[in-house]
Amino acid sequence: MTGIRTYLAVGAGTALGSLCRYAVSVGVLATAGGAFPWATLLVNAFGSGLIGWLATRATRDPQSHWVRHQSFWVTGFCAGFTTFSLFSLETLHLMERHTVMAAAYIVASLVLWLLGVRLGQGLARSR
């Protein structure tokens, strides 16, 4: 699948992923408040886990649904669900006000991103 169809699949997947991220952010803001960027932490950790699972399933089972629709799910959905631009803004915002919280946010993010993707890979391998 190349050309315009790939762009459309990625665009649609990204739109769906971003809608889910928006739903998470609204839900988290209503329950946990806005003092700490829990929503971004959550979507980035979960999105990393999902891409680890999808990418590993794809190499194990090249005929699967996930491989045929990789543009939609991997390049689109996972990337749209996660966000680096907001992470950077939130990091800067915390740095200006609360150094300890900023450091905690950065460390927690790094750990959860890598743990997430490794866990996703492990789950896909154990199936």
Next chain:
Amino acid sequence: MDHGLIGPALVALGAAVGGMARLGVTRLAARYAGQRFPWGTLAVNTSGAFAAGFALGHLGRDALSYSPLGLLLLGGVLGGYTTVSSLSLQTLTLWQAQHRLAAFSNLMGTLTLGALLAGLGGYLGASTT
């Protein structure tokens, strides 16, 4: 904060545009800079962080917090344009292929450049209001 269906529609619309722009940039990077290092994701994330910083500096926090413009620009376009999932996967892939230094540089480089460029974008955005 409640814009009914307009909020989600703006997020989806912006994200579709941002996602397709990301595909364009990563393809260009793969073509001209090769595929040994994920230059495309690095370019997308650092330029997206700069753009987010610029938008925030230029328009101000109040204009972007859960406003239609903020949902379109930050939640949609830039949220769809940038990615943490690819960054995580590519870092893990480099690490497991024994390219430890490249994995470390990718993650730390993205993080550092992202924060620096978001700050620079904020400064430039605020000085152009």
